[in-house]
Each structure stands twice: as C-alpha cells, then as structure tokens.
Amino acid sequence: MSETLKPRPTHRNIHISQIVKYRLPPAGIVSILHRVSGVGMFLLMPFIIWMFDTSVTSEISYSQFTSVFTGGLGILPGWVFKLIALGLTWAFLHHFIAGVRHLWMDMTHAVTKEFGHSSALATLGLSLLLTALLGSKLFF
C-alpha cells in the first residue's frame, strides 16, 4: 500500500508575474497559441453557429448574414464583425496547422529538436500568411 502512495513529483506552472519575462521557444509559442485559439473559438462558438444558421437557412437569412459584415448590426459597424471573423480565421488556421503538426509527430515520431523548432516556425508563418490572404478577401 505504501509504495502506491509514494509522493509524486509536482510540476508548478510559472507564476503569472513571470509570464512577460519568460522567453518561450517557437514550439512553446505555438503551444500556448494552440490553447488561446482553442479557448477563443470555444467562447465564440455561438457566433460561429449563428453564421452557419443564417448563411444556410434561406436566401433571406443569407442576405441578413452578409449585411451584418457590410452594414453592421445595431450600433456596431460592419468592420467590427469583419475583425471578429479575421480573428476566428487566424484561430482556426493556427489550431488546424498546429494540430496537424501534433498528429504528424504522433504518427511518425518525428520529435527531434530541429524538427520541433522548424515546424513551429512554419506553423506560425503559414497560419499568419493564410490569414493575411483570406483577410484581404474579407476586407477588400
């Protein structure tokens, strides 16, 4: 019984006051942004489903859907919704690419230090590049 209850090592998160000074490697930045983008999409899920609902339900609701982004809704102008959509676009792309990176590493055991570094940089760059491309279609 005593051997099953031996003290297990505890690993503490860094304190919140240390975050600014703490220099993360690219893989660490990808990791925390994976969480940030996931939580962001979780909180904006009703907005995502609202977009799905209005865009597929009928032609009338489809025009309401597009008019929110061009004409705004209530006191909020259209660009606010475009900005939210841009944020969601980045969150989805980052989460998707970082997730594929995880799956690739799990399947191939490609877990060298070099691959971790280069694939993290590729994830950050590719998600920002694709966000810029789709964002230019959204705004112009």
Place this chain on the structure above:
Amino acid sequence: MAQNFGSKRIVVGAHYGLRDWLSQRVTAAVMALFTLAVIVQILLPGEMGYDKWAGIFSQQWMKVLTFVVIVSLLYHVWVGMRDVWMDYVKPVGIRLALQVFTIVWLVGCAGWAIQVLWRL
C-alpha cells in the same frame, strides 16, 4: 496487501487519460477531413452565393458528415477545455463550476447546430 476495496480503496491506476488523448486526435482527424471536403466544394466552379453554399450542406452525405463533425467537436472541445481548467484553476469549487459551464455551453451549441442542420 492491505484491504483495497470499498471505502479503503486507493483510487489510482485508472486509464491515465489515454482514451481522452486518443479520442481528441481521432475527432481532430474527422474535422480535418470535413474541412478539406468543404474547401474542395467551395473551390468547384460556380459563383459563390446562397444556392452554392447551402447546396454544399444539403446533400445527404454532407449532412451525415456534418453531424459527425458536430458530435466530434463537442467531445474534442470538452477534452481540451477540461485540460485547460485542470491546468490553470486549482480551487475544486471554481473548477467544477467552470466544467459544468463548459458542458452546458457545448451541449447547447451542439443542439443548436444540429437543429440548423436538421431543417436543411
């Protein structure tokens, strides 16, 4: 070995999260395939508008796939959000409240999404 059942049972040696780890990856793969299926259909020739967009989701195979994706998303996000609460929120009461909120939020969202899909 001393008594290890009933109220004296040592609660260790469960499945150590392997099932959750695996299901998060399987659901991710399903959602990635769905994403590719949607992108390919958007890129097919034809002007983008209500008819093309709603037409993508009104096909029977896309309805089934979208339903599977909604349920996959529900479980995927549950595992992810639970991990976040377990890592950053230590007081048991607050953590439990946030986990309950997560479940209610996700089940509500999934119900709404399925309702939208159902009437297409």
